[in-house]
Amino acid sequence: MMKKYMAAALVSIMVLGAFTGCGIGGGKDIGKDAALEAALNDAGVKEEDTTRLKVSEDRDDGRKTYEIQFDVNGKEYEYEIDASDGGILSVDTEMIPNSAAQNNTQDKNAAGNAGSGGSQTGQTQDGTGDAVQNSSNVAISMEEAMQIALERVPGATARDVKIELDFDDGQYKYEGDIIHEQREYDFEIDANTGTVLEWSEERR
Incomplete structure (x- = not known):
């Protein structure tokens, strides 16, 4: 009799396990x-x-x-x-409009133009690829803004940053994000003072 109860219990456990393995829901x-x-x-x-x-x-x-x-x-x-x-x-x-490789190329070209008598515009691009701004109009360069943001994320490098210059509500500012070690950091930095206007962190 005990064997029958044990057999029944074993069958119940196996059936339950099968349903669980199938993963109802x-x-x-x-x-x-x-x-x-x-x-x-x-x-x-x-x-x-x-x-x-x-x-x-x-x-x-x-x-x-x-x-x-x-x-x-x-x-x-x-x-x-x-x-x-x-x-x-x-x-x-x-x-990516403003990848590190593109920025380096643009910087070298701008430096070359300046050395040959041309003017250094230092233009950046927005998401549509249009030039937004002449860097002579702002006090903080994109590289400086990038370093300001990176100082807040230990271990992150320029390769982890996506950044662009934007003009919003009468103010030039750098907008972008850093993705490092599964964390995403969004920021806005005043392009003339270097002040961090917004900073948020999201765990993914």
Whole structure:
């Protein structure tokens, strides 16, 4: 008799385990590492070549997904990965207007023009690629503004920064963000005084 009770209990445990394994309302989760690998493989890049890497969890119509963002060679990638099977639900890529490589090239060109008698404009670009401003109109350079922001994030470098000069409410200011070690920092800096106007931090 005892054996029958034990057998019944064992069957109940196995059935319960099967339902739990099937994940009623739960489902299989490949994990952040596998989701990141799927995105990197699709982009054809290695993790060590990326900057501003950010992996976060999300839910879309009850389905768990991973949102993955990273920069490589002046291009920004954004992926949405299905957490259950690693399928790519969406991918978006765009050139970064003010990548570090582009800024260095612009600085060298500007310096060359100044040395040959030309004027150094030091123009930056907004999200549409249009020139926003002549650097002679502001007291703080983009590089100086970048350093002001980086001083607040130990370990971060210029490769982790996205920044642009904007004119809003009659005031020139640098707007941008830093992504470092899965944290995103958004900032606004007065382009004439170097004062940090806004600073926020978001854990992803």
